[in-house]
Amino acid sequence: MVTNKRTVWNICKEIFAWVLSLLILVPMVVILFNALKTSGEAINMSIAPPSKLHWENFGEVWRVGNILRSYINSLIVSVFPVLISVLCASMCAYVLARRKTKGNLAIYTYFALGLMFPISMVTVVKVTKLLSIYNTQLGVVLVYTALILPLSVFLFYGFLNSIPKELDEAAIVDGAGALRIFFQVIFPMLKPVTVTVIMINFLNCWNEFTIPLYMLPDPDKAVVVQQVYNFYGTFTASWNLVSVTILYAIVPVLLVYICGQKYIISGMVAGAVKG
Structure with missing residues (x-):
């Protein structure tokens, strides 16, 4: 009886997973089909396939x-x-995980709070203008770095708590300094979570739209996701070309995620659970 219940439950979970996957794929199919249509055909953004494939849209x-x-x-x-x-x-x-003082706990809490609160673009723009880095790639790099640091610290901290301190002590006995211990002993052991941090942060930075929209008004400095505005206006839009632009923006993301999804999942689990 118990086995039958488990079988039914597993079947229900599989059906739910397939339905959810199809729902997620529908927008992708709509974008792909409309990217191959004429401007007139794509105006309704329907899921119907194109009457003729217009590959010239990509060019x-x-x-x-x-x-x-x-x-x-x-x-x-x-x-x-x-x-x-x-x-x-x-x-x-590494410092926060090895030296758990009240001050370090406060710093870790500060980083954790950074995961909860959104940024204010008005403040960001004003500060970057004050520092003369507005409309520069340096300004965007610094803002992105500040945004992704909290999650990065959180994941590294959780993983480092699983590494025994005896390794540090053994390296100290051998005469290694703090930097040598970290880079030659500890950092090579952080490979799983490092790959996860790299991939998650890269995807977040690549997909970000609001920050470059407000901070990079120069068209020559625009990122891929901003190029949607070349074909989308207040009163008219070429939805077939908008769809092509979206495909150009998401294809690298899909490739990165497909190649490294196992690292993302395993690293997230390691960073969150082992701590």
Whole structure:
């Protein structure tokens, strides 16, 4: 009887998973179909397949939207914050995990609070203008770094708590200093959570739309997701070209996620549970 109940429950879970997957795939199918339609066919953004495949839409968007330059801009404002956050967050989390003083607990709590509260774009824009980094990629890199640091510290901290302190003590006996202990002993052991932090933060930076929209008004510095506005106006929109732009923006994200989804899941579990 118990076995039958479990079988029914497993079947229900599988059905739910398939239905949920189909619901998630519907928007992707709509975007793909409309990217291959004419402007007139795509005006309703329906799920109906195109009457004829218009592959030239991809070439037009690549040319008009200057997608190659946008890819480079997106890589700049995505890769550098990730590298900075990995270095700073891992070292910070190492100190917080090894020296659990009241002051360090307050610092960790401060980082944890950073996961809960949204930013104010008005404040961010005013501060970047005050520092003369508004409308610069440096400004966006610094803002992104500040945004992704809390989660990075949280994940590294949880993983570091699972690494025994005896390794540090053994390295100290061998005469290693603090930096040597961290980079030669501890950091190589952080590979699982480091890969997770890199991938999650890269995806978050790549997909961010609001910050570059307000901080990078110069078209030459626009990232890929901003190029939607080239084909979308107040009174008219070329929905087929908008769909193509969306595809250009999400294809790298899909490739990254497909290649590294096991690292994202395992690293999240390790960082959250082991702590």
